[in-house]
Amino acid sequence: xxxxxxxxxxxxxxxxxxxxxxxxxxxxxxxxxxxxxxxxxxxxxxxxxxxxxxxxxxxxxxxxxxxxxxxxxxxxxxxxxxxxxxxxxxxxxxxxxxxxxxxxxxxxxxxxxxxxxxxxxxxxxxxxxxxxxxxxxxxxxxxxxxxxxxxxxxxxxxxxxxxxxxxxxxxxxxxxxxxxxxxxxxxxxxxxxxxxxxxxxxxxxxxxxxxxxxxxxxxxxxxxxxxxxxxxxxxxxxxxxxxxxxxxxxxxxxxxxxxxxxxxxxxxxxxxxxxxxxxxxxxxxxxxxxxxxxxxxxxxxxxxxxxxxxxxxxxxxxxxxxxxxxxxxxxxxxxxxxxxxxxxxx
Amino acid sequence: xxxxxxxxxxxxxxxxxxxxxxxxxxxxxxxxxxxxxxxxxxxxxxxxxxxxxxxxxxxxxxxxxxxxxxxxxxxxxxxxxxxxxxxxxxxxxxxxxxxxxxxxxxxxxxxxxxxxxxxxxxxxxxxxxxxxxxxxxxxxxxxxxxxxxxxxxxxxxxxxxxxxxxxxxxxxxxxxxxxxxxxxxxxxxxxxxxxxxxxxxxxxxxxxxxxxxxxxxxxxxxxxxxxxxxxxxxxxxxxxxxxxxxxxxxxxxxxxxxxxxxxxxxxxxxxxxxxxxxxxxxxxxxxxxxxxxx
Numbered sequence: 001x002x003x004x005x006x007x008x009x010x011x012x013x014x015x016x017x018x019x020x021x022x023x024x025x026x027x028x029x030x031x032x033x034x035x036x037x038x039x040x041x042x043x044x045x046x047x048x049x050x051x052x053x054x055x056x057x058x059x060x061x062x063x064x065x066x067x068x069x070x071x072x073x074x075x076x077x078x079x080x081x082x083x084x085x086x087x088x089x090x091x092x093x094x095x096x097x098x099x100x101x102x103x104x105x106x107x108x109x110x111x112x113x114x115x116x117x118x119x120x121x122x123x124x125x126x127x128x129x130x131x132x133x134x135x136x137x138x139x140x141x142x143x144x145x146x147x148x149x150x151x152x153x154x155x156x157x158x159x160x161x162x163x164x165x166x167x168x169x170x171x172x173x174x175x176x177x178x179x180x181x182x183x184x185x186x187x188x189x190x191x192x193x194x195x196x197x198x199x200x201x202x203x204x205x206x207x208x209x210x211x212x213x214x215x216x217x218x219x220x221x222x223x224x225x226x227x228x229x230x231x232x233x234x235x236x237x238x239x240x241x242x243x244x245x246x247x248x249x250x251x252x253x254x255x256x257x258x259x260x261x262x263x264x265x266x267x268x269x270x271x272x273x274x275x276x277x278x279x280x281x282x283x284x285x286x287x288x289x290x291x292x293x294x295x296x297x298x299x300x301x302x303x304x305x306x307x308x309x310x311x312x313x314x315x316x317x318x319x320x321x322x323x324x325x326x327x328x329x330x331x332x333x334x335x336x337x338x339x340x341x342x343x344x345x346x
Numbered sequence: 347x348x349x350x351x352x353x354x355x356x357x358x359x360x361x362x363x364x365x366x367x368x369x370x371x372x373x374x375x376x377x378x379x380x381x382x383x384x385x386x387x388x389x390x391x392x393x394x395x396x397x398x399x400x401x402x403x404x405x406x407x408x409x410x411x412x413x414x415x416x417x418x419x420x421x422x423x424x425x426x427x428x429x430x431x432x433x434x435x436x437x438x439x440x441x442x443x444x445x446x447x448x449x450x451x452x453x454x455x456x457x458x459x460x461x462x463x464x465x466x467x468x469x470x471x472x473x474x475x476x477x478x479x480x481x482x483x484x485x486x487x488x489x490x491x492x493x494x495x496x497x498x499x500x501x502x503x504x505x506x507x508x509x510x511x512x513x514x515x516x517x518x519x520x521x522x523x524x525x526x527x528x529x530x531x532x533x534x535x536x537x538x539x540x541x542x543x544x545x546x547x548x549x550x551x552x553x554x555x556x557x558x559x560x561x562x563x564x565x566x567x568x569x570x571x572x573x574x575x576x577x578x579x580x581x582x583x584x585x586x587x588x589x590x591x592x593x594x595x596x597x598x599x600x601x602x603x604x605x606x607x608x609x610x611x612x613x614x615x616x617x618x619x620x621x622x623x624x625x626x627x628x629x630x631x632x633x634x635x636x637x638x639x640x
Contacts, residue, residue: 039473168492175483179469185436185462186487187454233519235474 007255015152016258019144022156023211023254024247027220027269029163030204030212031246034221035228035239036166037201039177045092045198047218048107049205052088053081054118054139054214058125061136065128072135074151074210081206088114089198142213142266144254151210158207162200163243173197174235211254213266220246223273230277230284249273387450388412389543389574390435395444397427397434404430406598407444412543412576416591417569419579419605423618426596428578429465429547436462436545448543458487461536463546466529471521477531478516481506484535506538507531511560526557533561537568544568546577550584562588583629585609 010017037043060080065071088110095106125133138145166173175183176193184190201221208217228242253269282289391411397404405427412418420428433439435446437453448456461484481503482495489495507513510530512523520528529549536544544565550558565575565588579585585592585605592608594600594617601613 041470171486171489171491174475175486178473178475178480178483179464181433181438181464181468182462182483184438185457185460186483187457229474233474234476234479236479238474 004256004259007258008252015149016255018149018152018156019147019258020251020254022152022159023144023250023265023269025156025163026159026204026208026211027224027250027253028243028247029159029166030208030217030220030250031224031228031242032163032166032239033197033200033204034246035225035235035242036170036173036177036197037221038225038229039174039235040194040197042103043218043222044104044107045089046201046205046221048088048092048111048114049085049202050209050214050217051111051118052085052091052114053206053209054084054115055121056080056082056084056087057136057139057209057214058118058121059084061125061133062121062128065125071125071133074148074154077136077139078206078209081209082202084114085202085206089202138213139209140213140215141264142209142211142216142269144211144257144265147210155207155211159204162204162207165196165200166239169193169196169200170236170239177235211250211265212269213264216266216270219266219270219273220250223270223277224249227273227277227280230280230287233286245273245276249276387414388447389414389449390545390576391447391450392431392435393445395431395434395446396442397430397439398442403442404597405434405595408595408599410593410599410602412574413591415569415572415574417565417589418574418576418591418593419585419589420576420593420595421579421582421585421617422595422600426617428595431595432462432545432547432576432578436460458539459542461539461541461544463532463536463544463549465547466525466532466551468547471523471528473520475520476517477507477512477520477523477527477534478503480520480531481516481534481538484538502538503534506534509537510534510564524554524557526553526560529553529557530561533564537564542573544573544575546575548578548580550579550581582614 007016007020010020034043034046037046057077057080060077061071063071063080064073064076071077091110092103092106095101095109096103099106101109122136125136172183172188172193175186175188176190176197180190183193204221205214205217208220212220224246225238225242227245228238231241232238249269249272252272253265256268256272257263257265280288283291285291388411393409395408396406408431420431422428430439434441434444435453446453448460453460478500482499484506485495485499485502489499504513504516507516510533512527512530512534515523515527520531523531529552533546533549536546549561549565553561565577569575577589579589586609590605591603592605593602594608594613596617596619600617601608
């Protein structure tokens with residue numbers, strides 16, 4: 001526990017601090033691009049991308065293992081991951097445009113086929129007798145344990161570059177997400193902007209593989225934006241809140257998993273992000289469960305008061321028509337009393 | 347501006363745009379001007395336009411032009427290709443053949459002079475944006491991709507919202523607006539562009555009578571200021587009241603021209619191919635008689 005708090009305040013040693021900072025930048029950038037991907041209603045594409053990286057990772061590992069004896073050199077692994085993710089993305093695109101299948105079906109098929117192929121290749125790697133296969137498994141669920149400083153620096157700098165690019169393109173992304181037809185009429189190249197969005201998503205997915213793991217990294221691009229949506233009704237603000245939640249989740253996740261080397265970083269990050277989501281779902285002032293329940297109760301009370309007042313009025317009217325002075329007075333009194341009660345209630 | 351002197355005297359002065367609100371009177375406050383029927387420099391000129399989605403053409407070699415300063419309606423049954431015509435003209439859907447020019451130039455060169463108002467149902471209104479955010483989208487090009495909006499841009503957007511009577515709703519999330527208000531947000535986004543041609547896809551679909559009157563009033567004021575308006579329109583009974591030029595299509599062009607000579611039972615019958623009952627045609631004749639005697 002003590003170690004965890006020290007990690008949180010960045011005083012658990014230089015390396016842990018650097019890992020936490022790198023993870024934070026990664027989480028913020030992933031959440032920021034995730035916001036636009038969510039608004040474009042293509043969140044699952046992110047899952048297809050991450051699972052498609054596995055065959056590329058495995059093949060890159062094998063080639064390196066054979067050539068140099070150590071398959072774990074990260075830049076080469078990431079190049080392999082990128083290439084196979086691009087192939088996966090094109091497969092999704094091709095199936096969607098050339099067949100009658102919708103994107104969700106295309107994503108499901110591509111994701112499972114690529115992941116299956118990757119798992120088979122991983123099994124092959126386990127039987128190889130060179131290459132230090134232990135390293136490759138960490139890409140599945142993410143691990144900050146034993147990360148090289150050069151790897152942390154690569155992740156931090158690359159994430160920062162992606163983040164800056166997202167910032168520059170935020171307005172184009174927004175207009176394309178809201179109304180692609182209008183965007184194209186206004187002179188935006190919708191296809192190009194979509195391509196940039198997907199490229200940035202792919203980049204951040206590949207960069208984040210080591211930290212969050214390819215199975216769970218999709219959570220970093222989906223959960224924080226969904227959480228942010230609970231706090232704001234404006235996309236321009238949603239991006240920043242999302243980045244904040246994403247950064248926070250990755251930061252805490254990295255800190256926790258640095259304590260006990262057994263915990264996979266990706267899983268911890270997802271749980272932290274989910275906790276933030278639950279808290280937001282309950283307590284957000286606009287859309288939170290409690291706020292909505294409170295508003296409901298209030299409006300029901302108002303409606304009751306209104307209808308009571310209306311009933312009282314109607315009663316009074318009926319009594320006047322009936323003509324009996326005694327009943328008349330009683331009803332009117334009753335009506336007044338009800339109305340007063342209604343006013344008091346409201 | 348040849349046509350300006352022909353009608354300006356007898357036309358009642360339109361109410362200022364800034365005062366316009368959802369009042370139902372005023373929709374027919376002032377008469378439509380005479381239009382100049384010359385194709386040269388027409389705000390929108392379509393020649394030999396063919397569009398297909400599958401094997402069957404949706405639009406088959408359409409030829410027509412929108413006269414300058416006209417209020418033009420595009421009329422036809424469901425599936426006649428009305429929206430497709432607009433979308434193909436604006437390069438949203440690909441053309442199989444044909445050319446479309448705006449003010450005598452290709453669209454890409456005169457984008458700023460053309461404002462497009464899509465169908466309200468074409469977007470997700472749960473999108474996290476306020477009315478002001480949507481109107482600001484009309485200024486994105488002007489602001490530039492990498493700069494921040496300035497105070498003057500916001501003022502322009504607030505002005506546009508005021509013109510459509512939504513100034514006090516500027517901070518509201520668009521999903522919390524009524525259908526009519528959403529349509530007016532789209533209109534405000536077009537207004538803020540300061541265009542010369544307004545192309546609208548069913549602006550009156552699913553809005554209440556008061557909103558329809560308010561939108562018509564804004565369109566007529568725009569027209570009075572010298573702008574041209576093109577609407578895909580559904581309600582035949584309001585055609586003579588709102589528009590002065592007409593294109594009737596059903597996959598192919600049936601007729602086009604001034605409403606006074608084109609909006610005839612014969613043309614409508616040809617457009618709707620027997621889908622109009624005699625009762626509707628009688629009603630149409632009554633409307634025509636009323637509008638010509640006015």
